[in-house]
Amino acid sequence: MSQLSEQQCEACGWDAPHVSDEEIQAYHRDIPEWEIVERDGVKQLERVFKFRNFKQALAFTNRVGEIAEEVGHHPALLTEWGKVTVTWWSHEMKGLHKNDFILAARTDEAATE
């Protein structure tokens, strides 16, 4: 279990601080399989998870949904046959918050359940 996944999510509104480039690099080391992408100027964390079939992909999708509901912070989820694309970012602040890294780490754990 990575340390990041055990950290607590903080409340984050539109005025919450973005993570600095140094912090992004540091947190990224705990979740190396996630790609940092930028869409319309908004940085996001994205990873594709592979499964044997649609049913397993859907079960994983639901586990990630539960992780999101626990903290009121929600990813974009694209569920396809044998794969799920998970994208985390903080909509209100239009960028990355530490919460996104914590939840990406928890998502990694949900993939190995």
Ligand SMILES: C[C@H](O)[C@H](O)[C@H]1CNC2=NC(N)=NC(=O)C2=N1
């Ligand atoms: C009112 C509600 O708490 C907000 O709209 C939440 C819901 N889930 C959210 N999820 C994410 N990823 N970013 C947000 O800014 C966000 N806002």
